[in-house]
Every structure is written in C-alpha cells, then in structure tokens.
Amino acid sequence: MAVKKNNNQTKNIEKNITYYKKKFWKIFFYGLGAIGLFFLFASWGLLGSMPSFEDLENPDSNLATEIISSDGVVLGKYFEKNRSQLKYSDLPKNLVQALVATEDARFYEHSGVDGRGTLRAIASLGTSGGASTLTQQLAKQLFHGEGSKFLPFRIVQKVKEWIIAIRLERQYTKNEIIAMYCNVYDFGNNSVGVSSAAKTYFSKEPKDLTIDESAILVGMFKNSGLYNPVRNPEGVKNRRNVVLLQMEKQNIITEDQKVKLQSLPITLHFKLETHKDGTATYFREYLRDYLKKWAEENKKPDGSDYDVYKDGLKIYTTIDSRMQLHAEEAVAAHMANLQEEFFIQSKGNKNAPFVNISTKETQRILNQAMKSSHRWEVLKSQDKSDDEIIKSFNEKTKMTVFSWKGERDTIMTPLDSIRYYKHFLQSGLMAMEPQTGNIKAWVGGINYKYFQYDHVGQGARQVGSTFKPFVYATAIEQLNMSPCDSIIDSPFTIPVGRHHVTESWTPKNSDNRYRGMVTLKRALANSINTISAKLMDKVGPEAVVDLAHKLGIKSEIPTQPSIALGAVEITVEDMVAAYSTFANQGVYTKPQFLNRIEDKSGTVIYEPIPESHDVLNKDIAFAVIKLLEGVTEGGSGDRLRTTYGGNGDNRWTGYPYQFKNPIAGKTGTTQNQSDGWFMGMVPNLVTGVWVGCEDRSARFKSITYGQGATAALPVWAYFMKLCYADSGLKVSKEDFNRPPNLSIKVDCYSAPKVKDTTNIQQDTEEFEL
Structure with missing residues (x-):
C-alpha cells in the first residue's frame, strides 16, 4: 500500500x-x-506617433541660418533656436573621444541598443544607470523629447527609443550619429549644438577646443541645466573631472594628463549670441530684410516657403570679416574721441544738444521722438491715454544707458534719456571693391543695441561738397574741359528764370575770399563754391542730375543749380557706388553683398547676377580721379599726408596719418556743419564715411570739428591704416590705372603742391542757400 x-x-x-x-x-x-x-x-x-522613413532621412532639425563672410568666418545667425549643423569631420577628435568614453563606451560595438547595459539596468532596477546609448539619446532628442516619470508611459517611451535607435543605426553611420547628437543637444543660454556652445562659452570654433574645454561640454550632456559653467562653475568642474577620468580609463589620455587637466580652473570666454551683438550687426539686419523679400519670391522645390530662421541656410556674403572688424574699430576709436569733444562743447548750452533753434522747436523734436519710441507703443497697447503716457515719460526710473566707456546704470526720466541719446554723433561707413561691386565692410552706426537706424543703406543725408565731382565730371564730358583748364573765382549770380530759378542765387565761398584764375584741379581741391556754381550754370542742372542717376544714385534730385554745392540727400551706399565708377574706369557696378545662398545640404539655391553699365569713357573717369587726387595733395584732404595741424586750443597738435600712396578723395560739409563726409579711394577699394547727429539741429557750433575733414576723414584714415597693416587684405598702394593714349590733359605741373594756408582751420566747402 x-x-x-x-x-x-x-x-x-x-x-x-x-x-x-x-x-x-x-x-x-x-x-x-x-x-x-x-x-x-x-x-x-x-x-x-513614430518618425517615418522620410523623417529619419530628414529630421526636423530647426537649424539656424548662418551669415558667412568672404573669408569663411561666420558673422552671425538668424534663428529661433541657435543651432548650426556640423559634419563629423568638423568635430574635434578629443570631444568625440570624451563623449564616447563618458556616455557610451560600447558605442561602436552595439546596433543602437546595448544588451549588456540593458540587462544590467534591469537587474539593478535602474540604480546603475538607464543604459541609454548615444543612439537612443539621439532618438529622444530628435523625435521624442523628455521621458515621462509615469512607469507605463516610460516603458512605452523606452520601447519607442529602442525602435528609433535601431532605425537610426540602419540609416546612418556611427560617425553621422555622433555628429547629429552633437548638433541637436541644447547647452543652454540659447546655444543648441556643439558649434553654438563653443562660440557661446569659449568664443571659439569647435575645431579649436582644447581637451579641457571639450570635457566641459561633454559634461554638460548629462544635464546642461545643472552643469552650466556660468551658473555652477564648481559643479561643472567636478563633472569635467569625471569626464577626464573616463578618458583616462579608456586610455585616451594618460594619468599625468588627467591630473594636470583636472587641476585647471574653469576658464570661459562667455558671449551670448544675439541678433543685436557681434560683428556687422547693421549689415546683418539689412541682409535680413533682403532675405525676407527673397523668401517671398523664391520657393523650395516642393513649393513650400523658405524659413530663414529654421532652414539652416548658408548665406555667403561679400563682407570680409577682417576688413569689417577694422572698420568697426576705426568708427569706435574716432567717434569716442569726437563725442567727448561734443559733450565738452555742449556744456553751457541750456538747449543742448541743439544749436540755434527755439525752445518750441526743441520740444517738437522731443515730442516726436517720444511718440515714436517703443515705450509709447507699449503703453498705447495697454490703452493708456496720451496724458498718462506723457506723465510716465517725466517720472524718474532706473535704466541702463549707452556710453563710450561702457553701459552704465543710472536714474533719469525717459524724456531725459531721449535728450541724452540725441547728443550722440552717429556714423556710417561702407567699403567696396569698384571692379566687382563687392561690399567689403558695412558699419551702419555706433552701436546697434542702442541705435538701430542704419546710416549706410537706410539713412540718406545731405552730401555737401562730395557732390561736386559729379558737376566737374559733367563739365569735362560736355564742355571738353580738363583738370588743368582755368576759370575765374569771382562773385557770381544766377538770375531769376535761368535754370528755372525763382529767386536769384549768389553762392559764396565760406571764407568769403576770391582767388582769381584757378585751375579746375585747384578749385575742387579747395572746394570753391563759385567755381562749382559757374560749371553748373554752363552745363545745366538736368545734365548733372542725369549723370548722378547713371552713377547709381537713387535719391530724387531737384533740377536746381544749388545741387552744385550738395543740397541733396543721398545714402552712403549710393555715394560709394557712384565714386566707384570713377575708380572703375567709368563703368558703374551695382553694389553686391551676396555671393550665393546654399540650403542645409550644401546645394546652391541662389546666385545673384552682377549688374553694370558704362557711364563715362575711361579718359573722363581718369580725369576725375586726378581732380580728386588733388584734394589729398593740396586741398581739404591734405591732412592725410601732412603733419601740421592744431585747432587753436592745442588739444589736437597734428595729423598722424602721413600716407604716401596715391589717394583720390573728397571732403564734404553741409550747412551749419550738420553732416560731415569723406569719400576716399585707392585703386581697389572705395570707402565712404558720414558723421553727424540723428537730428540736423544737434551739431557742433563751429566748423572746426563739424567739417568733413575733422569729423569723417579720420575714420577713413584709421580704417585704411588698419587695412594696410593687414597684409592678407592686399589693399592697393599703386597708382590708378592710366588709360593708354589719354586725350585729356591731367598733369597740371603749375598747380600748387599745397593748399592755401591762410585759413588752415576750415575747408572751404560749406554751402549756403
């Protein structure tokens, strides 16, 4: 049993x-x-939702558009997210090694999912890490976002990450996956991707990162919010040292290297990239407006619109980054000094910065500025009444204001801040290659953050005597005159009815002197008003206006004799293009700031077609060049060559420029010295400079500082000194090209070598209407 x-x-x-x-x-x-x-x-x-094959092929990367100089430097970006695309070959080797060693040591062995790491994570219930590979982390960044803390959802998300990771591994090489991961990670401070992060935190290109700097960025991959070197330097140092330890464990660096690198302090060159900072800010804004119009007129192959802020376009410009920096330095250096003198002269003027206008007119200017301000616009949108808004403009408040010694915190009323900013002298500079039309430098103002009006392409100002060469060129062409022909400098009146004059016009020389018989070369060198008026009378205003428009000047020009003295408002851009025609042997070439546009794949999607046309024959163009050389040899621009100087109060004792090479140029000063100009040319570079206040009533009291030779010429001189010192730019010091068999007499051997010195303090160029 x-x-x-x-x-x-x-x-x-x-x-x-x-x-x-x-x-x-x-x-x-x-x-x-x-x-x-x-x-x-x-x-x-x-x-x-899961990404399709097309999504994997073209992930939504939200790439910044880059503005690239002619010498290959990124001048700035347009973006919603500051993210730039790098190829694997652009990444520094030490950063890639540090990333793999720290985040995914078996990256080159698995196919998107690390089986050993996953089993380890399951066995430890996640306490030893989540076992996410670089590919999984990329999947999360590209298509998934942050993980959920709710376990069922987290499991679903993890599975989706695995699937996407495997698809990514099938679709891309390991190197491409690393590059994509480095391109999409958000490093904080508006820096997405290694390229932006390197520039934001270290002011470097990625290829120039040191091992220490690469380790800092790799450390941030764990949590850029926590390990942010600006806010948490101690935590970042500890995390960096962990990365260096991993690199030593993987035999990437030696133990000695690890110890040495771990002892280094966290050193940053932090500079937040914004649209209002950096190089060529005014040009970038001008370009942005152009690209908006371009995008409206051009479509993608699929018919959709281009998005300048997301499509990762590469905008290759004609701007030379070196020349641009020289131009910005020249403007800042001279304008800071000139502004100091302006403040000195404004002391004691109760109506400063305005001169010779009534209190009522001053109030009108301030009221107009108040109603045009952003503050007024915001308060209006809040349904505030005009009286309430005006009251707020008279209440003191804390604010940060611009100064040439740096931003300063202060307390003042918004209305007082308007008057304060009206004191500042502004400047515009543009440099262009006359043969190609390529714009090489563009400085639209003194500081884009505080003064956003562009004085190169946007603001037209009266040009004064810089207009006179157009009158002389017309006379040489129509009357067969030469620079060596003489004309009498004497009182002159154009009567009523002649050239449609409604009142008789009698121009005066600003020094009230008459010199008798003078050559055209001497007359232009000393900017003699009566000679310009007589030439205008002989050829007629219509002919001069016609020539000016052929030279590319787009402004409306009245057909009146007074334009001979510069009573015309023209942009710096148009003036540079017009003068370039003389340097280019009579051929006008339209200014060009764009070489090509590429999409994010490197395909050229736009190339502008250069525009040019004949205006003058070579002989006439060269004759004008010789006239303009006379300005710098013995006229209002001779301070470029001489050392004598001084303004009567011994604050300035001389001119430091002492150029020896051929220079053609012309100074310009408008009535009451509200605008100062200098147009300067060498054979392969034409540069125009304007200086003046925003309001024409804000100005120097006397011509000593307000004239073009003092206000604008030094900017050109400083700029050219920097360009000549930069041998890589190859700015010419040679003679201008002399046409063969020249038919016009240009060598006036009897012409004086220096200008009249009886009145050194001012140039005889101010016009009176």
Whole structure:
C-alpha cells in the first residue's frame, strides 16, 4: 500500500510538473508574442506617433541660418533656436573621444541598443544607470523629447527609443550619429549644438577646443541645466573631472594628463549670441530684410516657403570679416574721441544738444521722438491715454544707458534719456571693391543695441561738397574741359528764370575770399563754391542730375543749380557706388553683398547676377580721379599726408596719418556743419564715411570739428591704416590705372603742391542757400 501511495504521489508530481511546464512555456511564448506585438504596434505608431522613413532621412532639425563672410568666418545667425549643423569631420577628435568614453563606451560595438547595459539596468532596477546609448539619446532628442516619470508611459517611451535607435543605426553611420547628437543637444543660454556652445562659452570654433574645454561640454550632456559653467562653475568642474577620468580609463589620455587637466580652473570666454551683438550687426539686419523679400519670391522645390530662421541656410556674403572688424574699430576709436569733444562743447548750452533753434522747436523734436519710441507703443497697447503716457515719460526710473566707456546704470526720466541719446554723433561707413561691386565692410552706426537706424543703406543725408565731382565730371564730358583748364573765382549770380530759378542765387565761398584764375584741379581741391556754381550754370542742372542717376544714385534730385554745392540727400551706399565708377574706369557696378545662398545640404539655391553699365569713357573717369587726387595733395584732404595741424586750443597738435600712396578723395560739409563726409579711394577699394547727429539741429557750433575733414576723414584714415597693416587684405598702394593714349590733359605741373594756408582751420566747402 505504501508503495502504491508513493507511485501515485510521484505520478501527481510528474503531472503537476508537466502542467506547470506547459503553463510556463505558454506564458513565455504568449509573453514573447505580446512583447513582439507591443514592439510591432509601437513601430506602426499605434502607441503614439513614430518618425517615418522620410523623417529619419530628414529630421526636423530647426537649424539656424548662418551669415558667412568672404573669408569663411561666420558673422552671425538668424534663428529661433541657435543651432548650426556640423559634419563629423568638423568635430574635434578629443570631444568625440570624451563623449564616447563618458556616455557610451560600447558605442561602436552595439546596433543602437546595448544588451549588456540593458540587462544590467534591469537587474539593478535602474540604480546603475538607464543604459541609454548615444543612439537612443539621439532618438529622444530628435523625435521624442523628455521621458515621462509615469512607469507605463516610460516603458512605452523606452520601447519607442529602442525602435528609433535601431532605425537610426540602419540609416546612418556611427560617425553621422555622433555628429547629429552633437548638433541637436541644447547647452543652454540659447546655444543648441556643439558649434553654438563653443562660440557661446569659449568664443571659439569647435575645431579649436582644447581637451579641457571639450570635457566641459561633454559634461554638460548629462544635464546642461545643472552643469552650466556660468551658473555652477564648481559643479561643472567636478563633472569635467569625471569626464577626464573616463578618458583616462579608456586610455585616451594618460594619468599625468588627467591630473594636470583636472587641476585647471574653469576658464570661459562667455558671449551670448544675439541678433543685436557681434560683428556687422547693421549689415546683418539689412541682409535680413533682403532675405525676407527673397523668401517671398523664391520657393523650395516642393513649393513650400523658405524659413530663414529654421532652414539652416548658408548665406555667403561679400563682407570680409577682417576688413569689417577694422572698420568697426576705426568708427569706435574716432567717434569716442569726437563725442567727448561734443559733450565738452555742449556744456553751457541750456538747449543742448541743439544749436540755434527755439525752445518750441526743441520740444517738437522731443515730442516726436517720444511718440515714436517703443515705450509709447507699449503703453498705447495697454490703452493708456496720451496724458498718462506723457506723465510716465517725466517720472524718474532706473535704466541702463549707452556710453563710450561702457553701459552704465543710472536714474533719469525717459524724456531725459531721449535728450541724452540725441547728443550722440552717429556714423556710417561702407567699403567696396569698384571692379566687382563687392561690399567689403558695412558699419551702419555706433552701436546697434542702442541705435538701430542704419546710416549706410537706410539713412540718406545731405552730401555737401562730395557732390561736386559729379558737376566737374559733367563739365569735362560736355564742355571738353580738363583738370588743368582755368576759370575765374569771382562773385557770381544766377538770375531769376535761368535754370528755372525763382529767386536769384549768389553762392559764396565760406571764407568769403576770391582767388582769381584757378585751375579746375585747384578749385575742387579747395572746394570753391563759385567755381562749382559757374560749371553748373554752363552745363545745366538736368545734365548733372542725369549723370548722378547713371552713377547709381537713387535719391530724387531737384533740377536746381544749388545741387552744385550738395543740397541733396543721398545714402552712403549710393555715394560709394557712384565714386566707384570713377575708380572703375567709368563703368558703374551695382553694389553686391551676396555671393550665393546654399540650403542645409550644401546645394546652391541662389546666385545673384552682377549688374553694370558704362557711364563715362575711361579718359573722363581718369580725369576725375586726378581732380580728386588733388584734394589729398593740396586741398581739404591734405591732412592725410601732412603733419601740421592744431585747432587753436592745442588739444589736437597734428595729423598722424602721413600716407604716401596715391589717394583720390573728397571732403564734404553741409550747412551749419550738420553732416560731415569723406569719400576716399585707392585703386581697389572705395570707402565712404558720414558723421553727424540723428537730428540736423544737434551739431557742433563751429566748423572746426563739424567739417568733413575733422569729423569723417579720420575714420577713413584709421580704417585704411588698419587695412594696410593687414597684409592678407592686399589693399592697393599703386597708382590708378592710366588709360593708354589719354586725350585729356591731367598733369597740371603749375598747380600748387599745397593748399592755401591762410585759413588752415576750415575747408572751404560749406554751402549756403
């Protein structure tokens, strides 16, 4: 009986074992099937959207558009997210090594999912890490976002990451995956991707990062919010040292290198990239407006619109970054000094910075500025009444204001801040290659953050005597005159009715002197008003206006004799283009600031066609050049060559420029010295400079500082000194090209070598209407 009972028990046990075996394998296979279905449903998108094949091929990267100089430097970007695309070959080797060693040591061994790491994470319930590979982290960044803390959702998200990671591994090489990951990570401070981060935190290109700097950025991959070197330098140092330790464990660096690098302090060159900072700010804003119009007129191959802020376009410009920096330095250096003198002269003027206008006119100017301000616009949008807004403009408040010694915190009323900013002298500078039309430098003002009006392409100002060469060129062309022909400098009146004059016009020389017989070369060199008026009378205003428009001047020019003295408002851009025609042997070339536009794949999608046309024959153009050379040899621009100087109060004792090479140029000063100009040319570079206040009533009291030779010429001189010192720019010091068989006499050997020195303090160029 006992044996029978034991047999039954054995049979029952065997039966139970068989039952549980079947049940186990049934559960096992059902589980596998469920897991398979779970993965299948996830891949089909039934558990939430999944990227398609096309999405993987072209992930939504939201790339910044880059503005690139002619010498390959990124001048700035347009972006919603400051993110630039790098190729793997652009990444520094030490950064890639540090990233793999720290984030995914078996990156080159797995196919998107690290089985060993996953099992380890499951066994430790995640306490030893989440086992996310670089590819999974890329999947999360590109298509998934932050993980959920709710376990069921987190499991779904993890499965989707695995699927996307495997697809990415099939679609891309390992190097491409690393490059993509480095391009999409948000490093904070509006810096997405290694390229932006390197520039923001270290002011470097990625290829120039040191091992220490690369380790800092790799450390930030763990949590850029926590390990931000600006806010948490100590935490960043600790995290950097962990990265260096991992690099030593992977035999990337030696132990000695690790110890040395770990002892280094965190050194940043932090500079937040914004649209209002950096190089060529005024040009970049001008370019942005152009690109908006371009995008409206040009479509993608699929018919959709280009988005300048997201499509990762490469805008290759004609701007030379070196020349641009020289131009900005020249403007800042001279304008800071000139502004100091302006403040000195404004002391004691209760109506400063305005001169010779009534209190009523001053109030009109301030009221207009108040109503045009952003503050007024904001308060109006809040349904504030005019009286309430005006009251707020008279209440003192804390603010940060611009000064040439740096931003300063102060307390003043918004209305007082308007008057304060009206004191500041502004400047515009543009440099262009006359043969190609390529714009090489563009400085639209003194500080874009505080003064956003562009005085190169946007603001037209009266040009004064810089207009006179157009009158002389017309006379040489129509009257067959030469620079060596003489004309009498004497009182002159154009009567009523002649050239549509409604009142008789009698121009005066600003020094009230008359010199008798003078050559055209001497007359232009000393900017003699009566000579310009007589030439205008001979050729007629219509002919001069016609020539000016052929030279590319777009402004409306009245057909009146007074334009001979510069009573015309023209932009710096148009003036540079017009003068360039003389340097280009009579051929006008339209200014060009764009070389080409490429999409994010490097495909050229736009190339502008250069525009040019003949205006003058070579002989006439060269004759004008010789006239303008006379200005710098013995006229209002001779301070470029001489060392004598001084303004009567011994604050300035001389001119430091002492150029020896051929220079053609012309100074210009408008009535009441509200605008100062200098147009300067060498054979392969034409540069125009304007200086003046925003309001024409804000100005120097006397011509000593307000004239073009003092206000604008030094900017040109400083700029050219820097360009000549930069041998890589190859700015010419040679003679202008002399046409063969020149038919016009240009070598006036009897002409004086220096200008009249009886009145050194001012140039005889101010016009009176």
